[in-house]
Amino acid sequence: MAKRTPVLKVTALKKAFGPVVIVDGFNLEIGAGEAVALTGRNGAGKSTVLRCVVGAERPDEGTVTVNGIAVAETDPEIRRQVATVIDDLDFFPDLSVVEHLDLLARAHGIADPEAAVDEVLHEVQLVPQSGQLPATLSSGQRRRLALATAFVRPRSLLILDEPEQRLDAEGVAWLADRLKAERARGLAILMASHEPALVDAVATRVVRLAGTELVAAGTDDAE
Secondary structure, three states: OOOOOOEEEEEEEEEEEEOEEEEEEEEEEEOOOOEEEEEEEOOOOHHHHHHHOOOOOOOOOEEEEEOOOOOOOOOOOHHHHEEEOOOOOOOOOOOOOOHHHHHHHHHHHOOOOOHHHHHHHHHOOOOOOOOOHHHHHHHHHHHHHHHHHHOOOOOOOEEOOOOOOOOOOHHHHHHHHHHHHHHHOOOOOEEEOOHHHHHHOOOOOEEEEOOOOOEEOOOOOOH
């Protein structure tokens, strides 16, 4: 079986904050249709890896490429390739839910932005709240809106930091189904998660971090 073309390639990544080394010698490749879950205790370096991958942090050593392009957060080509939910988003305070998503869809050149936004609003179950300002949403609804900002735009790589946060059991089950559908469409996924059910359902590989050491890597495919 031919090896899949890597969408994401991370080589010898190192990141330290002052004298504290968070990640050292981290390597990873993810191909189209694959999903890798980073697991481990808080402080093990999961979020640091994700922030380096998307260009929000500059690694001290190593390289990160997406479809062969060196990652830079401001690179328009990278922004077209990578959709992220890695921090609590600062939504535009004066734009409603639907206006926010419509702006993102149009900014990324979606051919039919109204249809795309309508589909995503139904998918994340925010149609009744579409006219509300983000500040009026519950924490779980704001998390669904954050995920919607990734799903409404073009992407070949999806980066998610604990996407299950503030979702109830029904929401986690929906997210697992949605991410499996993303994989089936050929997207590559890298996510950090503390939710075993989500990891088991979505990940084709699991990489467990413990400080600067890689503890274990699973290779069983998720169904």
